[in-house]
Amino acid sequence: MSRRVYLDHNASTPVHPDVVAAMLPYFQERFGNPSSVHTFGREARDGMEVARGRMSDFLRVSKEEIVFTSGGTESDNLAVKGVALARGGGHIVTSQIEHHAVLRACQFLEGQGFEVTYLPVDGDGLVSPDDVRRAIRPDTILVTIMHANSEVGTIQPVEAIGPMVRERGIPFHVDAVQTFGKVPVDLARFGIDLLSFSSHKIYGPKGVAGLYIRKGTKMVAVQHGGEHERRRRAGTENVAGIVGFGRAVEIRGREMEAEAARLTGLRHRFWAGVSASVPEVRLNGHPTRRLPGTLNMCFRHVESESVVLGLDLKGVAVSAGSACTSGSVEPSYVLVAMGVPVDWAMGSVRASLGRGTTEADIDYVLEVLSPLVRRIRELSPASVA
Amino acid sequence: MNYSQILIDHFRRPRNAGMMRHPDGVGEESFDGCGDLARFYLRVVDGRVAEVRFQTYGCGPTIAASSAGTELASGRPVTELLTLGEAEITEAVDGLPAERAHAAQVVAGALRAAARDSLTRRGSPSQAKESEHV
Numbered sequence: 001m002s003r004r005v006y007l008d009h010n011a012s013t014p015v016h017p018d019v020v021a022a023m024l025p026y027f028q029e030r031f032g033n034p035s036s037v038h039t040f041g042r043e044a045r046d047g048m049e050v051a052r053g054r055m056s057d058f059l060r061v062s063k064e065e066i067v068f069t070s071g072g073t074e075s076d077n078l079a080v081k082g083v084a085l086a087r088g089g090g091h092i093v094t095s096q097i098e099h100h101a102v103l104r105a106c107q108f109l110e111g112q113g114f115e116v117t118y119l120p121v122d123g124d125g126l127v128s129p130d131d132v133r134r135a136i137r138p139d140t141i142l143v144t145i146m147h148a149n150s151e152v153g154t155i156q157p158v159e160a161i162g163p164m165v166r167e168r169g170i171p172f173h174v175d176a177v178q179t180f181g182k183v184p185v186d187l188a189r190f191g192i193d194l195l196s197f198s199s200h201k202i203y204g205p206k207g208v209a210g211l212y213i214r215k216g217t218k219m220v221a222v223q224h225g226g227e228h229e230r231r232r233r234a235g236t237e238n239v240a241g242i243v244g245f246g247r248a249v250e251i252r253g254r255e256m257e258a259e260a261a262r263l264t265g266l267r268h269r270f271w272a273g274v275s276a277s278v279p280e281v282r283l284n285g286h287p288t289r290r291l292p293g294t295l296n297m298c299f300r301h302v303e304s305e306s307v308v309l310g311l312d313l314k315g316v317a318v319s320a321g322s323a324c325t326s327g328s329v330e331p332s333y334v335l336v337a338m339g340v341p342v343d344w345a346m347g348s349v350r351a352s353l354g355r356g357t358t359e360a361d362i363d364y365v366l367e368v369l370s371p372l373v374r375r376i377r378e379l380s381p382a383s384v385a
Numbered sequence: 386m387n388y389s390q391i392l393i394d395h396f397r398r399p400r401n402a403g404m405m406r407h408p409d410g411v412g413e414e415s416f417d418g419c420g421d422l423a424r425f426y427l428r429v430v431d432g433r434v435a436e437v438r439f440q441t442y443g444c445g446p447t448i449a450a451s452s453a454g455t456e457l458a459s460g461r462p463v464t465e466l467l468t469l470g471e472a473e474i475t476e477a478v479d480g481l482p483a484e485r486a487h488a489a490q491v492v493a494g495a496l497r498a499a500a501r502d503s504l505t506r507r508g509s510p511s512q513a514k515e516s517e518h519v
């Protein structure tokens with residue numbers, strides 16, 4: 001078992017060697033506090049501002065509209081709570097399949113007297129722009145819809161939702177943690193006011209992310225302290241992380257397009273192989289509107305975790321759709337919202353491909369997957385029932 | 386998740402997997418709120434487990450614990466299995482992470498049910514024997 005195949009890039013990615021190289025000087029030579037006025041501080045600040053410039057170039061916005069945070073989770077919290085708390089009350093529109101960072105921020109706000117509409121999705125995992133329009137009320141203060149879902153990879157029609165929300169003068173937040181640096185995000189055309197994007201999904205370090213806040217968007221800080229990030233996010237910035245994130249974005253700018261095409265090809269190869277060799281399997285998510293490298297499938301009468309463990313023993317890393325927490329296994333809330341029957345949803349497995357994934361990797365996984373699923377099914381009482 | 390070598394070995398090469406025709410006892414247990422299901426079949430000779438097989442749907446630890454459970458049950462007096470506890474199953478796979486403790490519960494519960502079932506049937510052995518062959 002010397003072969004190792006990592007197919008969990010939606011969870012996190014290895015840091016690109018050029019990113020590591022860019023970060024290193026910021027630990028020991030340019031270690032200053034970017035708020036300090038002396039040379040040490042200025043060196044750190046300069047590095048950070050170069051990174052900010054790379055973000056703003058990539059997103060085609062101005063540097064002042066980028067705030068650095070500690071992760072996608074913080075960006076989502078800052079966006080949702082920052083806008084809501086600036087209004088003090090009102091109604092929020094979101095979807096049932098958002099990341100927990102958005103869902104739980106919304107639930108927290110419900111506890112503070114806000115009202116939230118959690119829109120359903122269709123069988124492909126799509127939010128309907130018409131549903132969004134119908135959900136908007138006179139007191140709606142925020143619409144927050146993710147760009148792509150991390151589990152199934154479906155890309156939401158934000159280009160149809162955004163302009164309609166903008167017309168009504170309501171801020172539109174998009175959690176683009178899974179799409180930023182993977183597929184184009186056109187802020188102007190999509191009518192986006194706030195965008196969350198994260199570093200460790202695109203070969204940058206963990207614990208650093210950004211929030212784009214369109215000029216003029218009314219919001220308050222969620223974390224209080226110093227004057228950092230134009231008083232929108234207090235706390236000494238993670239300079240080395242931000243520098244690395246900047247380099248990661250710059251690399252994505254060059255590689256993104258070709259990489260998306262390559263991963264789409266590999267994903268097709270993977271799915272073609274699985275559907276040809278494993279009976280009773282279904283593909284989850286939209287057939288075409290999806291992240292290039294994300295494949296989510298359900299094996300009927302198989303429990304996801306046994307597949308994950310079996311593949312892990314063969315050196316292959318994928319993730320389970322159903323999550324077992326403190327003794328109760330629950331099918332993924334995303335698949336449940338999409339109407340996937342429970343006996344299928346319990347057997348969902350996600351493979352997310354990335355820069356390092358090769359055709360040989362996919363072929364190896366195909367070789368070990370089908371006997372594994374067959375073996376697990378043979379053990380199951382359902383196989384004879 | 387950190388699993389013991391013994392658990393991994395049982396998962397890789399499950400012992401005594403599969404259905405048994407005409408068993409002397411069958412027992413099942415499923416876990417609340419979780420799809421895991423274990424079913425055990427017993428063949429009993431002179432009050433002892435002569436053969437045992439399992440069928441399990443569940444995560445890796447539940448499959449491994451089922452396999453380990455068959456080794457534990459094999460050769461034992463059926464009456465002993467009536468009080469089989471999950472601790473013994475947990476020990477047989479050299480420990481379970483706290484979040485996977487249910488694996489031992491399901492397996493111990495299913496083995497106890499299979500033992501109960503075989504003893505109930507033994508109440509009228511000749512009848513049971515005959516009905517099995519129709």
Ligand SMILES: Cc1ncc(COP(=O)(O)O)c(C=O)c1O
Pocket residue numbers: 010011070071072073074076099101146148149150175176177178198199200207209
């Ligand atoms: C859609 C989405 N939003 C937010 C997050 C949270 O990002 P982070 O891990 O940087 O906190 C993730 C990470 O999995 C994600 O997929």
